[in-house]
Structure formats: structure tokens, C-alpha cells
Amino acid sequence: MSDRPIYVTEPYLPPLEEFIPYLEKIWESKRLTNNGSMHQQFEQALCDYLGVPEVALFNNGTMALLTALQALRITGEVITTPYSFVATGHSLLWNGIKPVFVDIDHKTLNIDPSRIEAAITPKTTAIMPVHCYGNPCDVEAIQHIADNYNLKVIYDAAHTFGVQDSIGSILRHGDLSAISFHATKVFNTFEGGAIICPDLKTKQHVNNLKNFGIVDEVTVVAPGINGKMSEVNAAFGLLQLQHIDRAIARRREIDQVYREQLNDMLGITLLQQAGQKVANYAYFPILVEPEYPLSRDELYQKLKDRNIYARRYFFPLISEFSMYRGISSAQSENLPVATAIAKKVLCLPIYPALCENDISHIVEIIRGN
Ligand code: T4K
Secondary structure (H helix, E strand, O other): OOOOEEEEEOOOOOOHHHHHHHHHHHHHHHHOOOOOOHHHHHHHHHHHHHHHOOOEEEEEEEHHHHHHHHOOOOOOOEEHHHHHHHHHHHHHHHHOOEEEEEEOOOOOOOHHHHOOOOOOOOOOEEEEEEHHHHOOOOOOHHHHHHHHHHHHHHHOOOOOOOOEEOOEEHHHOOOEEEEEOOOOOOOOOOOOEEEEEOOOOHHHHHHHHHEEOOOOOOOOOOOOEEEEEEEEHHHHHHHHHHHHHHHHHHHHHHHHHHHHHHHHOOOOOEEOOOOOOEEEOOOOOEEEEEEEEEEHHHHHHHHOOOOEEOEEEOOOOOHHHHHHHHHHHHHHHOOOHHHHHHHHHHEEEOOOOOOHHHHHHHHHHHOOO
């Protein structure tokens, strides 16, 4: 047994001394929040890094999702995936919207576009797909359906920092994309998130909504919320941007080692990339098939007994939680692929500080040693 726990992830943190000058500037300025200088610089730096037109920062990814739905005035029913973190479904329920679950594609584990049309009703106003594990959805097929039925598309892009297709950032697709900078994500600002907007007008609308609907001292235009990112988080994001390329490069190496060492393992299926030109290696999911000597839960427990905390993302499915179970589309017969995958998936530890010995140790346990 390893003497220290190995978790599914560990946040990347730059050397502490590099952060001190940022804090000194904040202390000098006494500007702690409300669109201060760090916030403005970080938004611009993210636009440049990601290659997107406009970024509106948020205090977390869930608030970004909630606000994206408000910004597009989404009501009625929204088609989404059951195979995600609960925040995807919760953002709909919190807005009084009924989630309509559509099964996933067995290769990408993203919403299966060929099943979307059958789920559209007169109440459908939008589609909320998730680029699960940072693997892009079939954005063209989804946009085609949305155009035909006059639906909005809001991507839950929580896992998708830095991912690119052959033209550019995956975050440019749909009407809006919401991203997370949570501690467990590829790029973290402790807590944080953003909405990627196609133009300045949309960003200004989103900015109003995340600041109580305030336009100026005497004008409130909407029942907004407090979704603002603080100056400390924004400053940390600026510093993280200087390190992110190396952090992703290290994730890539770990992904490669796992692939090389587990590729031929009977009963273990590795998820292939979904065609992205630049990946971010956010997660390393494996599928534990019936041919493997242990069940998924037995392997999960075996690793845990050796102080390795792999995670069953995303089990249970969102549709299996009590607040969703009564919805007709949440029934498992409607979601056979997602139901089967949720029973087989295990996400292995992957983060920049994971060393070769730890990877070998994890692989050895999976190989049965
Ligand atoms: N949409 C999707 C598709 C998402 O995956 C998420 C978040 C959201 C929306 C919402 O975005 P945010 O509102 O969170 O910005 C974690 C994260 O809390 C959650 O952010 C993430 N998805 C989800 C996939 O994973 P848990 O309950 O598994 O977190 P927790 O606390 O068990 O952390 C996992 C492991 O990470 C720990 O065992 C140890 C390590 N860890 C964690 C934290 C918080 C650290 O080493 N340091 C830390 O500070 O949900």
C-alpha cells in the first residue's frame, strides 16, 4: 500500500512566491472585486489564449451555466445528456426547465445526435450537450438539428479548457459555452468559470446578469445574480496561464504511458479521442468489461485498498438521482448506452504532479499484481 493517498486529481499550483506580487498589487489597489484590473486583464488574456471573441468570468462553472440559460431566456424543455456531473441537470432545474435526457454515443460518451430529433417536442427550446472529459461533441450534427428546429445550443464545456478542432477553440460552438475553472479541472482558479460569448453585445448582457442586472447607479435592467469572480481568483488565473502549457504537456505524457501500458489489457477498454486536433487530457477513463477478472466496483475497491482513489465519473447517471427519476426520459430503457457505460467506467488519476512510479503502481494493480 502506498503511504500517501493518490486521488483522481490534484490541482496544479504554481510556486507560491510567484503569486505574492499579484497579491501585493491587490492590497495596494484595495480593489477586491467588481470588474477590477485583474479581472479585466484575465478576461483579455483568456480571449487571447483560447482564441475566442469574448469571455465573461464567473465565480464558478455552475453559475456560468445558470446564467447562460437566463441570458438566452431558455424555458420549457431542454435536451441534455444523463452522462455528466449533476451540475448540468441542476442548472436546468434551478431555472425551472425540464431536462429531457437523450442517450449517449458509445464511442465518445457524448450526447448521440441521431437520437435528438425524436426527443424534440413543441416545448423544446434548447439543447445542452456536454463535451464529456474534454472530448468534443458532434458539434456540426447538433447545430444542424438546432437550426432546423430553431433551438438554442448551450454547451456545458466544463471539461474543455484549451481543446481545439481543426479550425480553433471548441468553445466557439453553439450560442454559448460555459467552462469551469474548479480546483479539479485542467485549468483552475481555485473556484471559477466563464461564459464564452460570440460578441460584445452578448457579453454585456451576460455581465449585467452576473452583477444583479445593474447597468449604472440608478439602473437595474434584469433580476440578475451575483456571479462575479474576485480579483484574487482572476490574478491567480493570470499566473496559471503562464504554466498551463507545461501542465497540459505533462498530462499528455501520462495519458500516453497509460495507453501504452493498458492498451493490450484484456477486459479494459480505453476511450479514444473524439477527433480533436488539440486535446487537454482532463480525465483518463477506462471501461471495465465483463472479460476483466474483477467487476468495476471490485477494481475501484482494490485500488482504494491500496490508497488510490480512482473515481466512477459519471456514476450514478444524473437521471438516476431522485429529483430526476420521475421524468419519463430518465428511465433506463431510454438510456441503454449511458446506463451500461456508467456501470463500467473508472477514471484513473491524471494530473501534472503524478510521477512515473505512481503510474506504474496503478498499472500494476490493474494488471492484477
Ligand atoms: N459541468 C460539468 C460537466 C462538470 O464536471 C462540473 C464540475 C460542472 C459543470 C460544474 O462546475 P463548477 O461549478 O464545479 O465550477 C468534482 C468537482 O467538485 C466538480 O467541479 C467537477 N465538475 C466534478 C466532475 O468533480 P467531486 O464531488 O468529485 O469533487 P471532490 O471534492 O470529491 O474532488 C475529487 C478529488 O480531487 C478529491 O478526491 C481530491 C482532489 N481535490 C479536490 C479538491 C476540491 C484536491 O486535490 N483538491 C481540491 O481542492 O466533484
